[in-house]
Amino acid sequence: MSNTTNSSKPVNYDLLKRERAYLTPEHEMFRKSLQKFLEKEAVPYIEKWEEEMFTPREFYEKMGAQGFLCPQVKSEYGGLELDFGFNVVLAEELFRVGVGTLASTSSSIIVPYLEEYGTEEQKKKYLPKCVSGEITTAIAMTEPGIGSDLASMSTTAVRESDHYIINGQKTFISNGINAGLFFVAVKTDPKAKPARKGVSIILVDENTPGFSRGRKLKKLGEHSKDVAELIFEDVHVSVSNLLGAEGQGFYYLMDRLQQERLLIAINSLAVSEVMLKSTISYVKERHAFGKPISSFQNTQFEIAEMATELSLAQTFLDHLTSKHIKGENIVTQISMAKWYVAEMARRMSARCLQLHGGYGFMEEYPIARRYRDVAVMPIYGGTTEIMKNIIAKNLGL
Known part of the structure; x- marks a missing residue:
């Protein structure tokens, strides 16, 4: 039996280290600052958040105040206008700690939809709040009985004059309890052929009448990351809340x-x-x-x-x-x-x-x-x- 290790020796992690061409000293400074923040503001509370199945909004506000959220957002909207490498560092450190992963999802996956396809009015209204942590976001695609087949969704948005009326239900929505802004995938043309051409994305504020949160769902893991059902009952939103062009949501x-x-x-x-x-x-x-x-x-x-x-x-x-x-x-x-x-x-x-x-x-x-x-x-x-x-x-x- 081989015996080439000795418990008195320090663990050698050198073989697990890597040099990445796309990361600079500035990225590593960001990492060290984020690590210190997480050690103080996240690590002592992980067990509590796991038990409560919820990470408080205050945590995201603190992250925003320190400049850790949405690092890629342009300075005109309150961001630092940094490259994707900073989003990578943000994701890595949050997942290493094992808490607050929704900060990465909102910053690096959902907010970019608004940056890419949003109107100037939408960007000015929401992006500064995303950067500051005042609001976090959620993307509402999955429906009961519908998983990866997004074109088969049944949530509808019927246009009447200058507004849409949304009806339907979503499930397995990450950050569904915590989010203040929802990117909701809907059918604006249920008769479209192929069906994917009838899908659009509409921004829905959490305080919109007719919108409500259903159950906070119990999961096998990721307990500090809330997942919920969303319910839309005659939710009236302005057509100005449409993200990009109608019928292009699936492609976005x-x-x-x-x-x-x-x-x-x-x-x-x-x-x-x-x-x-x-x-x-x-x-x-x-x-x-x-x-x-x-x-x-x-x-x-x-x-x-x-x-x-x-x-x-x-x-x-x-x-x-x-x-x-x-x-x-x-x-x-x-x-x-x-x-x-x-x-x-x-x-x-x-x-x-x-x-x-x-x-x-x-x-x-x-x-x-x-x-x-x-x-x-x-x-x-x-x-x-x-x-x-x-x-x-x-x-x-």
Whole structure:
């Protein structure tokens, strides 16, 4: 049996470090500042937020006050006008801590819809509040019985004169309780052929009459991230709340999926790194049969395999992130990364929990929460099966 490690030696993470061409010293300064903020404003409260299944709005307001939200927004709307690398850092650090992930979703996935397709009036009205943390956002697509088949949604928006009347129901809406602004996917033309041409996106403020929140849904993991049902009963909104052009909503959603799925892969990688590092530390400290379990060959092989998978995933994702920043269309490769890295994280959570033994099943060890949280990563943003369908289609199958 091999015995090449010694529990008295410090854990060597050098092999897990990486140099990324798209990150500069300014990005790392942003990271260090964010890490200090999270240590003070998030880490002490994680257990409480997990129990309450809710992260308070005050947390996002504090993030906004420190300049961490929506780093890409132009200065004329109160933002810092920074590049996508800052969004990557924001996502990584939030997922490493394991709380407040909605700040990344709102800043880097949802708000960009408003930046890209919103009118000047809409931008002036909402973007400064998104940057400050006064409001967070949610995107309402999924409906009961409808998952990835967005063209089959039944929520309608009927135009009457200068307003729309919205009726329908949404479910599994991340940040549904916390959000102040909802990007609602609706059918403005239920008879459109093909159906996707009848989909539009309408901005709905949380105080709009007829709009209400349903249940706060109980989930397997990500407990501090609220997910809810939304109900629309004769909700009247001005036509000025239409995002972009009528009938183009489906295409807008598809156009932004590349960035969303890239970020999900980045998040999955960040969590995988945390799980592996904590497991390495644990197996060096934990003794069985008079020796650290890190000295057992099975433990060494498991760690070696996971470290190899992590390093390969890091290299692939860094390559794709650089291409995305340059504006390249890499949908197929990002579909590959999204399913592979998310599935890697799910496998790694089980392997790391196993190496913790009985303690891995105890809530006092973070691996238990990570095990629950990563279960959703191969599902949201497009399931593993959908990713494989995209890849196969783009390969000409």
